[in-house]
Amino acid sequence: MKLYSGPLSLFTQKVRIALAEKQLAYERIEVGWSRADRYLPHHPDVVALNPKCQVPVLVDRGLALYDSTLILEYLEDRYPEPPLLPKDPALRARCRQQEAAADEIWFPHVWTLIEERFYPPPADGSDAGRAAQAAGELGALYTELDDALEGRDWYGDAYGVADIGTFVMAQAARVLGAPPPAELRNVSAWTERVQARPPVAAEIEATTAFLARTLAA
Ligand SMILES: N[C@@H](CCC(=O)N[C@@H](CS)C(=O)NCC(=O)O)C(=O)O
Structure with a gap:
């Protein structure tokens, strides 16, 4: 599993916390960021994988997924233990x-x-x-x-x-x-x-x- 991650990206932070809570091993790819230029130029893989050119992007078993909310939902479906959503x-x-x-x-x-x-x-x-x-x-x-x-x-x-x-x-x-x-x-x-x-x-x-x-x- 790979995560394209930004050092100060709050959306990526949610995903990193969920991955750690579920004790999932992954390769973390830190995209470039600076205070002056922010995320520009975008990481070429992120440009290829996310039409919005944003992190986080998760790659797992051939699936490339962007948007932190959808990534959290995928992680819950694919790796349900320990759960991070109620059953009810x-x-x-x-x-x-x-x-x-x-x-x-x-x-x-x-x-x-x-x-x-x-x-x-x-x-x-x-x-x-x-x-x-x-x-x-x-x-x-x-x-x-x-x-x-x-x-x-x-x-x-x-x-x-x-x-x-x-x-x-x-x-x-x-x-x-x-x-x-x-x-x-x-x-x-x-x-x-x-x-x-x-x-x-x-x-x-x-x-x-x-x-x-x-x-x-
Ligand atoms: N709704 C998206 C928002 C992602 C987002 O805004 N990512 C920012 C970093 S926090 C980004 O990659 N920005 C790069 C850019 O827009 O150039 C999510 O939940 O993943």
Whole structure:
């Protein structure tokens, strides 16, 4: 199995965590990335395998698959143990929905913070108001998450892709200056549980080190 991976790609990070949780061996191919040029030029294999020219791309048994959500679904179908989705159809759908919401609803606000705080300002200037608005939207999402976690340790009936996808976005928001409010106790306790998972802890450590090197360069 091969994974085309980006060092700061949150979408790839979800897949790396799932592969580690399922204890699957794979070859990791790190595509080029820099703060100035981002992913350009795209890795030629990624151009060939993904019409969107994005990572992650997973190659397994002759199948080349792009989009992190679809990759997680494939991994669950092909390598069901240990499970990262509940068996109950309604709970399973709820977790899949949350995993997708992390990408589609949370990530755009995280992306605003990335653009404002990490990449060089665009030619038309940086707008601090955008970052404040994104942090506010994330605040509302943290509150929703806190409500969803009331009385439960995990988003579903056990740790799984909903926790991984949501945590990855929340962790990036935290690093970018929009942490969850401390009074959201369910989110705080859940965060501690998720980051105690060895694959998650390893990702946080590697990403923090890469970020520090990038910002020092
Ligand atoms: N919906 C896709 C998004 C993937 C994505 O946005 N990948 C970014 C890195 S985080 C990328 O490869 N960007 C390269 C580019 O657009 O040039 C997924 O879930 O995999």
